[in-house]
Amino acid sequence: MPLRLLTEASGGTEVAARTRRRHDSDQIARRDTGCVMEPIQVLLVDDEPTVLRGLRMRLGLEADIWVVGEATDGATAVDLASLLSPDVVLMDVNLPVADGITATRELAARVPQAAVVILSLHDDQRTIDRALAAGAVAFVAKQQMDGDLVGAIRMAAQRTKGGAWGNTTDQPERMKKEQE
Numbered sequence: 001m002p003l004r005l006l007t008e009a010s011g012g013t014e015v016a017a018r019t020r021r022r023h024d025s026d027q028i029a030r031r032d033t034g035c036v037m038e039p040i041q042v043l044l045v046d047d048e049p050t051v052l053r054g055l056r057m058r059l060g061l062e063a064d065i066w067v068v069g070e071a072t073d074g075a076t077a078v079d080l081a082s083l084l085s086p087d088v089v090l091m092d093v094n095l096p097v098a099d100g101i102t103a104t105r106e107l108a109a110r111v112p113q114a115a116v117v118i119l120s121l122h123d124d125q126r127t128i129d130r131a132l133a134a135g136a137v138a139f140v141a142k143q144q145m146d147g148d149l150v151g152a153i154r155m156a157a158q159r160t161k162g163g164a165w166g167n168t169t170d171q172p173e174r175m176k177k178e179q180e
Contacts, residue, residue: 040157041068043086045077045103046119047095051142055090062150072096074103081111088156090149091136093120093127101134108135115156119145 042065046052052070059065069084071077075097081089089107093100104116115138118131123141131139137159138152 038161039064039066040088040153040161041066041084041086042153043068043077043081043084043089043114044070045072045074045089045095045100046092047072048092051092058149059153065150065153074098074100074106077103078106078110081107081114085111086114087160088153089114089116090153091116091118093118093122093131101130104131104134104136113160115159117152117156119149 042059044052044055044059044067046055049072052072056067056070059067068086069080071080072095074091074095077089077091077095078098089104091100091104095103098106100118100120104118107114107116116134116136117138117140118136119140119142120127120131121142123139123143128139137156140148140152
C-alpha cells in the first residue's frame, strides 16, 4: 500500500495516510470461518508515536485489518476520517487540539459510517460513559488491549459493514453491564 502525505486534511499539517481504492479483488477469506469479506479499514488516533507504531505493527499481523491512516490529534482525526472513510477509528481519549471524546462526537455527526473504538489508559466508569454517550461503539483499556483490541475492531466493523462478526446493536449496553 503506498504511503502518501495528506495536507488538506489538517489545515497544512502533513499527515501520513495509507490509501487504497476498494476493488472486488480486495476481498479476503478468513481462515477461521471461511467467510469472504472486504478488509476492515482502520484509522489510528494517538498522540504517542510509539503507541501508533505498536498498534500499526500489531494490526499488521491481521490479514483482515488494514491501517489506512494515522492522526495525532482529535481535529486531524475528524478531517482525515472525512477524507478516508475508514470502517473503524481507533481513538485515544487524551489528545491535543480536540480530545478523543470531542472528536468521537464530531465523527458521529460528520462521518457516521465510521465506528469509533476508544482505546485509553483511563478506564474509569465516568470515561467509559462519556465515550459511549459521544457515540463510541466499544471501549478498550490500554492495559487490557492485548486480547480485546482485535475483537473490538472486528465487532465495530460489523456495525458498518455487516458480516460474520456478530451482533453489535446492544454492545454499549453490554459494555456498561460488564463494567458494573
